[in-house]
Amino acid sequence: MAHISSGVACSHVPALGVASDTGISGDDYYGPIFKGFEFSKQWMEQEKPDLIFLVYNDHCTAFDARIIPTFALGCASEYAPADEGWGPRPVPVVKGHPELSAHIAQSLVLDSFDITIMNEMEVDHGLTVPLTMMFGQPDQWPCPVVPLAVNVVQYPAPLGSRCYALGKAIRKAIESYPEDLKVCVFGTGGMSHQLQHERAGLINSAWDERFMNLLVNDPDQGSMIEHIEYLREAGSEGIELVMWYVMRGALNRNVEEIHRFYHVPASNTAVGHMILENRP
Amino acid sequence: MGQQKLYDDIPGTIVFDSDQAAKGYQLNQFCISLRLAPNREAFKENPESYIDQFPMTPEQREAALNQQWNRLLELGGNIYYTSKLAAYHGINFQELAGLMTGKGSTAYREMMVAGGRPIDGNRYKSEWEDK
Ligand SMILES: [Fe+2]
Numbered sequence: 447m448a449h450i451s452s453g454v455a456c457s458h459v460p461a462l463g464v465a466s467d468t469g470i471s472g473d474d475y476y477g478p479i480f481k482g483f484e485f486s487k488q489w490m491e492q493e494k495p496d497l498i499f500l501v502y503n504d505h506c507t508a509f510d511a512r513i514i515p516t517f518a519l520g521c522a523s524e525y526a527p528a529d530e531g532w533g534p535r536p537v538p539v540v541k542g543h544p545e546l547s548a549h550i551a552q553s554l555v556l557d558s559f560d561i562t563i564m565n566e567m568e569v570d571h572g573l574t575v576p577l578t579m580m581f582g583q584p585d586q587w588p589c590p591v592v593p594l595a596v597n598v599v600q601y602p603a604p605l606g607s608r609c610y611a612l613g614k615a616i617r618k619a620i621e622s623y624p625e626d627l628k629v630c631v632f633g634t635g636g637m638s639h640q641l642q643h644e645r646a647g648l649i650n651s652a653w654d655e656r657f658m659n660l661l662v663n664d665p666d667q668g669s670m671i672e673h674i675e676y677l678r679e680a681g682s683e684g685i686e687l688v689m690w691y692v693m694r695g696a697l698n699r700n701v702e703e704i705h706r707f708y709h710v711p712a713s714n715t716a717v718g719h720m721i722l723e724n725r726p
Numbered sequence: 727m728g729q730q731k732l733y734d735d736i737p738g739t740i741v742f743d744s745d746q747a748a749k750g751y752q753l754n755q756f757c758i759s760l761r762l763a764p765n766r767e768a769f770k771e772n773p774e775s776y777i778d779q780f781p782m783t784p785e786q787r788e789a790a791l792n793q794q795w796n797r798l799l800e801l802g803g804n805i806y807y808t809s810k811l812a813a814y815h816g817i818n819f820q821e822l823a824g825l826m827t828g829k830g831s832t833a834y835r836e837m838m839v840a841g842g843r844p845i846d847g848n849r850y851k852s853e854w855e856d857k
Binding site: 460461505506507510511512531532600602640641642643644645647648649650651652674679682711714 | 810834
């Protein structure tokens with residue numbers, strides 16, 4: 447049977463993709479960030495998941511204002527990197543796992559999560575930047591990916607508690623899939639940041655630290671953080687951190703924090719990253 | 727519409743909620759259309775006739791043509807959309823933030839390198855009153 451072994455939390459700042467693609471990931475500005483992921487790349491080589499379930503948000507790329515699904519599950523056999531206005535990122539096409547996707551889609555709806563099914567979808571930096579941070583620049587991504595796109599652009603994003611519950615339902619779905627697959631779940635986005643209007647540039651490192659501690663040790667409480675707290679304390683775009691709770695919900699109550707990295711800034715954003723392994 | 731919202735008291739922030747989204751639909755669709763190269767070409771060739779394909783308000787149209795970045799947000803624009811218009815003008819996210827905050831690129835970049843805008847003093851509009 448398929449099982450979930452670990453979780454990765456990771457910011458998906460577009461500038462990190464640009465830094466990797468243009469060969470400046472070792473400079474004074476980006477170097478310290480990419481250094482924080484060196485451990486992670488080694489860990490990934492040991493962990494060798496058969497599949498990544500990747501929770502991210504689309505930034506008006508696959509979905510413009512016409513269609514805004516709160517939760518959209520990728521069910522395609524592949525996902526091409528999208529042109530976000532300056533040409534598609536020069537990274538490999540992301541391979542999917544349509545059979546597992548179909549199984550998860552069915553399981554979720556029967557579990558009262560009425561998700562949207564995407565049989566064709568391009569993916570933007572929200573999905574490809576975390577892959578770059580965790581795998582570097584391979585010719586092919588080392589395993590297939592099942593993407594889940596969450597609306598965090600138009601308020602309100604789904605509640606943290608709902609994301610947490612969805613994570614639990616995703617776990618149930620994955621664990622009832624007959625193929626022997628080791629799955630790593632990614633929750634992406636964050637940390638504190640505001641991209642817009644006069645308060646742009648807001649960073650709240652103390653809040654970010656508390657958020658990471660709660661995520662690991664007391665997710666029942668952390669998943670209850672209200673939207674107004676995200677908006678006020680973590681910035682209007684920091685609310686995308688609810689997506690980390692989908693990942694957390696898919697893991698055991700008991701996890702071991704293998705790695706934590708935090709850095710300010712990447713462009714306008716605080717970069718946060720954690721690796722969590724399931725423990726009995 | 728017009729209802730008090732919990733987040734109304736956050737300073738320097740336009741929450742892109744359903745009211746704003748409804749107001750800004752055509753404006754945002756205009757901005758996002760510039761994601762694709764042929765549309766950027768068409769806009770470059772004739773900005774006025776290109777933008778007129780999107781029936782927005784005269785205020786939105788003016789703000790878009792004149793790159794009034796904060797005004798665009800107030801009129802229903804969302805940053806992930808307006809950033810495409812900015813990209814068209816060769817302005818990246820960080821430069822755009824420099825413009826919206828009134829700091830300019832260099833001072834804004836320095837603020838970020840120094841740890842960003844602190845949360846203290848930036849939670850409530852009341853804290854900005856004697857700014
Ligand atoms: Fe994002």
